[in-house]
Amino acid sequence: MINIEIDGKQIQTENGATIIEAAHQAGIAIPHFCYHKKLSIAANCRMCLVQVEKAPKPLPACATPVTEGMKVFTHSEQAVKAQQGVMEFLLVNHPLDCPICDQGGECMLQDMSVGYGGGHSRYHEEKRMVLAKDLGPLVSAEEMSRCINCTRCVRFGQEIAGQMELGQAFRGEHAEVMSFVSGTVNSELSGNMIDLCPVGALTSKPFRYKARSWELSRRRSVSAHDSLGSNLAVQTKNNRVLRVLPVENEDINECWLSDKDRFAYEGLNSAERLTRPMIKRDGQWQEVEWQAALEYAGNGLRHIANGAGAEQIGALATANSTLEELYLLQKLVRGIGSQNVDFRLRQSDFSADGKQQGAPWLGMSIADIGKADRFLIVGSFLRKDHPLLAARIRQAVKKGAQASIIHSVDDDLLMKVAHKTIVAPDALVDVLTQVSKALTAEKQGQSGSGEAAAIAKSLAGGERVTVLLGNFAQQHPQAAQLQALAQQIAALSNGKFGFLGEAANGVGGYLAQATPGANGLNASAMLATPRKAYLLLNVEAELDCANPQQAIAAMQAADLVVAMSAYKHHATDYADVLLPIAPFTETSGTFVSAEGRVQSFKGAVKPLGEARPAWKVLRVLGNLLKVEGFDQDTSEAVRDEALKGTDVAARLNNAIGGVEVKAIAAANGLQRVSEVPIYATDAVVRRSAPLQATADAAIPQAWLHSDELKKLGVQAGAMVKVSQGQGSVQLVAATDDKLPRGVARVAAGHAATAALGAMFGTITVERA
Numbered sequence: 001m002i003n004i005e006i007d008g009k010q011i012q013t014e015n016g017a018t019i020i021e022a023a024h025q026a027g028i029a030i031p032h033f034c035y036h037k038k039l040s041i042a043a044n045c046r047m048c049l050v051q052v053e054k055a056p057k058p059l060p061a062c063a064t065p066v067t068e069g070m071k072v073f074t075h076s077e078q079a080v081k082a083q084q085g086v087m088e089f090l091l092v093n094h095p096l097d098c099p100i101c102d103q104g105g106e107c108m109l110q111d112m113s114v115g116y117g118g119g120h121s122r123y124h125e126e127k128r129m130v131l132a133k134d135l136g137p138l139v140s141a142e143e144m145s146r147c148i149n150c151t152r153c154v155r156f157g158q159e160i161a162g163q164m165e166l167g168q169a170f171r172g173e174h175a176e177v178m179s180f181v182s183g184t185v186n187s188e189l190s191g192n193m194i195d196l197c198p199v200g201a202l203t204s205k206p207f208r209y210k211a212r213s214w215e216l217s218r219r220r221s222v223s224a225h226d227s228l229g230s231n232l233a234v235q236t237k238n239n240r241v242l243r244v245l246p247v248e249n250e251d252i253n254e255c256w257l258s259d260k261d262r263f264a265y266e267g268l269n270s271a272e273r274l275t276r277p278m279i280k281r282d283g284q285w286q287e288v289e290w291q292a293a294l295e296y297a298g299n300g301l302r303h304i305a306n307g308a309g310a311e312q313i314g315a316l317a318t319a320n321s322t323l324e325e326l327y328l329l330q331k332l333v334r335g336i337g338s339q340n341v342d343f344r345l346r347q348s349d350f351s352a353d354g355k356q357q358g359a360p361w362l363g364m365s366i367a368d369i370g371k372a373d374r375f376l377i378v379g380s381f382l383r384k385d386h387p388l389l390a391a392r393i394r395q396a397v398k399k400g401a402q403a404s405i406i407h408s409v410d411d412d413l414l415m416k417v418a419h420k421t422i423v424a425p426d427a428l429v430d431v432l433t434q435v436s437k438a439l440t441a442e443k444q445g446q447s448g449s450g451e452a453a454a455i456a457k458s459l460a461g462g463e464r465v466t467v468l469l470g471n472f473a474q475q476h477p478q479a480a481q482l483q484a485l486a487q488q489i490a491a492l493s494n495g496k497f498g499f500l501g502e503a504a505n506g507v508g509g510y511l512a513q514a515t516p517g518a519n520g521l522n523a524s525a526m527l528a529t530p531r532k533a534y535l536l537l538n539v540e541a542e543l544d545c546a547n548p549q550q551a552i553a554a555m556q557a558a559d560l561v562v563a564m565s566a567y568k569h570h571a572t573d574y575a576d577v578l579l580p581i582a583p584f585t586e587t588s589g590t591f592v593s594a595e596g597r598v599q600s601f602k603g604a605v606k607p608l609g610e611a612r613p614a615w616k617v618l619r620v621l622g623n624l625l626k627v628e629g630f631d632q633d634t635s636e637a638v639r640d641e642a643l644k645g646t647d648v649a650a651r652l653n654n655a656i657g658g659v660e661v662k663a664i665a666a667a668n669g670l671q672r673v674s675e676v677p678i679y680a681t682d683a684v685v686r687r688s689a690p691l692q693a694t695a696d697a698a699i700p701q702a703w704l705h706s707d708e709l710k711k712l713g714v715q716a717g718a719m720v721k722v723s724q725g726q727g728s729v730q731l732v733a734a735t736d737d738k739l740p741r742g743v744a745r746v747a748a749g750h751a752a753t754a755a756l757g758a759m760f761g762t763i764t765v766e767r768a
Helices: 019-025 077-092 108-116 152-161 192-196 259-267 290-307 323-336 387-398 425-443 451-460 471-475 479-492 506-511 523-528 548-557 614-624 635-642 706-712
Strands: 002-006 009-013 049-052 071-073 139-141 166-169 176-179 217-222 231-237 240-246 278-281 284-287 313-317 374-378 402-407 419-422 465-469 496-499 533-537 560-565 577-580 589-592 598-601 670-673 702-704 719-724 727-735 743-745 762-767
Touching (some): 002 019, 009 019, 049 077, 077 108, 152 166, 152 192, 152 387, 192 240, 217 598, 278 290, 290 313, 290 614, 313 323, 313 523, 323 533, 323 614, 323 635, 374 387, 374 425, 374 479, 402 425, 402 451, 419 451, 425 451, 425 479, 425 670, 465 479, 471 479, 479 496, 506 589, 523 548, 560 614, 614 635, 702 706, 706 727, 706 762
Parallel strands (some): 002 071, 313 533, 374 465, 560 577, 670 743, 702 727
Antiparallel strands (some): 049 071, 166 176, 217 231, 231 240, 278 284, 278 577, 589 598, 719 727
């Protein structure tokens, strides 16, 4: 530790710290613009100039390392005069448009000009003007004349997002921040540039001119999308969500937010919102009162339970539902006498049921991921499925960690990958088996050759090894075998093993017991052998299930489908009752993140129209069906009941036993490789207009290796007919020579591919 003095205050700080870091640690404010604790030092705004004893001139606090006995003066005459001089230069060209600037009330320049700016300007020449830039549908760069060239946005792209999409061109007063060759900013983390911009140069395009910051009410909340559990501030006006910002939490999302979490709110007020209960009578939908809709649903369920038997009732939910909703759903279904309840809609292998020793989870805290020195990531579209976890792993790799990838696609992870093996889906088990054997040999001092041996050598050389299974691996038809092998590899390398987690409440679904009982059917079995009645919670069967063809066929074969949804969707084709429920901003509830962190939140706005929180709807249904234990008054009471006597940490356990690893016959024909696109994962995201205008939300294409296209006699860019099961769609063919031969990459969970079958399996591609 080093002893220094700042403004007469004795401070101890770490060797290598800068003056600004030492000052912040001691609670002393130094004005700054370009400095940010998560970014590299640029020292190009000079606002943080301070006086250092024996130094001939003021020094930038952000770029000056502390030394033993150093004396710093942040508010001396010399320091303040230097800071005022810098402020005068910054304001020379700054436009006087504070009254119409979206940053008004939150602007660092505005705040600091009060303390360090002059009452008038000595500069009477014309101000410089910088033309607007089109950076895409999320980030607005309409007023680049406001830019003070702090380069925070440029450094964020390079250092955190992993791709330099913005840069600073030209010099002196001609310097300006711009994208390359007039390109848009397509990073899945681009919205953080808005937060980082200290002025009104980069602002939120969806929020532009909607409200002033002081008009907004703020509510803390938790992300309802990916499994990270990012902390949010939901900002509202006139009972509408107008903006979502990150709440800093170093243990979870640091100070960042993925674009999905930041802009999904635009889907909350979609024209497709379901605002009144509806019943289908004689093939026509009619709006009815809540009482009528609930009685219709209750009577229908009672009739089927008493007639065909309770086992003919099945309940399906998405993992974006809250803990309270999932708990009451399973309690209702079990109260009727059925064990058919599941939230794992995109899973295709359920052979681990009964062998899994607890709730599958991340296997460590989110913060621990950044401390690992070796990663093995199996079957994960990492950047798109888990943008902020990808950023943490990227930072670890920059500090010297090695990442190895086993997958069926070779997407650019924007970081150095030490070793990778890209194979067709049916070969993943074999590759993991080879790595496990190579690791055993490595431990015995026998080094092999080949990619599996290289991965094994990397893992064996690590002290803090992390093996992670992604969404693709969890949805794989041999998911249990992949899990057993990954667990084995982690044990052999004395590392940690975990699941990256598909959705906001993937762990919470297990804690809420929303999985089938001893004689119950899982999600796949419920759809393969159709039930007479289905209770759907937040489910859009054609987009949320592993096999949409099978799901729609099951719904159409049922006598009664009760759909609890925030939106009108294709359920109008197969449902009998539509019950409008509130999305996460309009209800209170709890999500349990991938790391097992239980986070409760309150509603930010009142439910739209006659929508009601789903836990209240389920509670009333329970009362109508005379099921005991449906008398809770608050969501907190439901949460406490769901977790009563549950030691959450003790319930988290990835261990699996009794899984036989066996090779499967090689597939005949093309194998489908499918991901759920980043902006197609759940109902709210799918309806966010700004997110649907991004490059990541483009209509899926059929990606094949160029050799496969040659065999088909098809040129890239031509239309092809893609068939699977009983359905077919027409897509544009595209070339990706990083794909293994024998596969076709066709996204799932998207309206353009919803007519196809299972996410895995053989698929036919032919000239259209």
